Structure formats: C-alpha cells, structure tokens
Amino acid sequence: MAPEAKGNRKQAPAEVTQILAPVVSENGLMLLETELTKAGKYSTLRVIVDLPEGPGDVDLDTIEQVARQISDALDEADPIKGSYQLEVSSAGAERELRDAREFGRAVGRLAQIKTEAGEVFGRVLSVSETGVEVETKTATQLVPFMQIIKAQQVVDLSGAL
Known part of the structure; x- marks a missing residue:
C-alpha cells in the first residue's frame, strides 16, 4: 500500500x-x-x-x-x-485514551473526558469492563465507555485536583 x-x-x-x-x-x-x-x-x-x-x-x-x-x-x-x-x-504525557487498557495505564492521573452528557475532568481511580471511575472536585463518577466521545490524559501543574 x-x-x-x-x-x-x-x-x-x-x-x-x-x-x-x-x-x-x-x-x-x-x-x-x-x-x-x-x-x-x-x-x-x-x-x-x-x-x-x-x-x-x-x-x-x-x-x-x-x-x-x-x-x-x-x-x-x-x-x-x-x-x-x-x-x-x-504516547506522551497528554495521550488520547481510547480503550480500557489505555484508561488502565492512566489510573492515578488526570483525564479530560468528553461524553454525550458533557465533560468530566478528574483523576482516574479505576477501570472496569464497562467504564472508568473518575474523582472530580465534587464527586466520584462512573463514566460508561459507551458514553465517551473523546478522552485525554492531561498534565495539570496547577494542582487543581
């Protein structure tokens, strides 16, 4: 090719x-x-x-x-x-997260996740077969993989989370 x-x-x-x-x-x-x-x-x-x-x-x-x-x-x-x-x-510090394996590699790190319902920014806590658990400033959320449009690991030097 x-x-x-x-x-x-x-x-x-x-x-x-x-x-x-x-x-x-x-x-x-x-x-x-x-x-x-x-x-x-x-x-x-x-x-x-x-x-x-x-x-x-x-x-x-x-x-x-x-x-x-x-x-x-x-x-x-x-x-x-x-x-x-x-x-x-x-893949770099601000890599795209496209599947469960890549989210698993991001456990303990910050991620920006765009979903059908909006955006979620927080620390990846865990990953299951169906989704990713993210700690935000206000709560812990389970984000189903089926709802994720785009996700990226991010480096936050401000210490916001």
Whole structure:
C-alpha cells in the first residue's frame, strides 16, 4: 500500500507493522501506532510505543534502544522505498485514551473526558469492563465507555485536583 499524496498522513503499510511488532514486543513494549507521512520527496515514519499495561512511563533509554533495533530491522527488510526519517516515541504525557487498557495505564492521573452528557475532568481511580471511575472536585463518577466521545490524559501543574 503506497502512502497518499504529499502532505498526507497514513498508517504505515502492514509490512512495516509486521516487521516492527516483534522488535517492540521483545523490549517489553507494545506497538500503538505507525504512521508514514509524505511531504514532497520527504517521508517520516512515526512509531509510537507504550507499556502493555499498568502505571508507569516508557523511559528514554528504552526508547533509544528500541529505536536502534527498529532502525536495524527496517534497514534489513527495506520495506519503505526511498529515504525517510524515523521517529520513535511514547504516547506522551497528554495521550488520547481510547480503550480500557489505555484508561488502565492512566489510573492515578488526570483525564479530560468528553461524553454525550458533557465533560468530566478528574483523576482516574479505576477501570472496569464497562467504564472508568473518575474523582472530580465534587464527586466520584462512573463514566460508561459507551458514553465517551473523546478522552485525554492531561498534565495539570496547577494542582487543581
């Protein structure tokens, strides 16, 4: 599958994902996303990795190690035509929360959740099969996954919660 016209972002070809997944997994991480961006003659392959579960962050040494191994694997298999820049990163401090696993990784952290009924801002306390429990300034709320339109982990330096 070829990338879209210049300036467009597209999920990297399946062949790239098949090459990267085992390399990432061997480092105790999971492959969240691969994106190939082409702008004119320049291409960038973005690879986003994360811990499989639980709290914590991917440290820079691990990112550096997995980036080297990914680069080696891509050089050997050569699945992308032409030259490209490789960017490997974690999902970040203000990551989007899209499923129960990602909410589980956010336990103890702040989240902004947009639902059908409005917005909820608070600390993620727990996650179940059906929803997420969030402590707000005024109460503890259970937010069903089915009602979540969009959610994002946030960093609040003000100490508001």
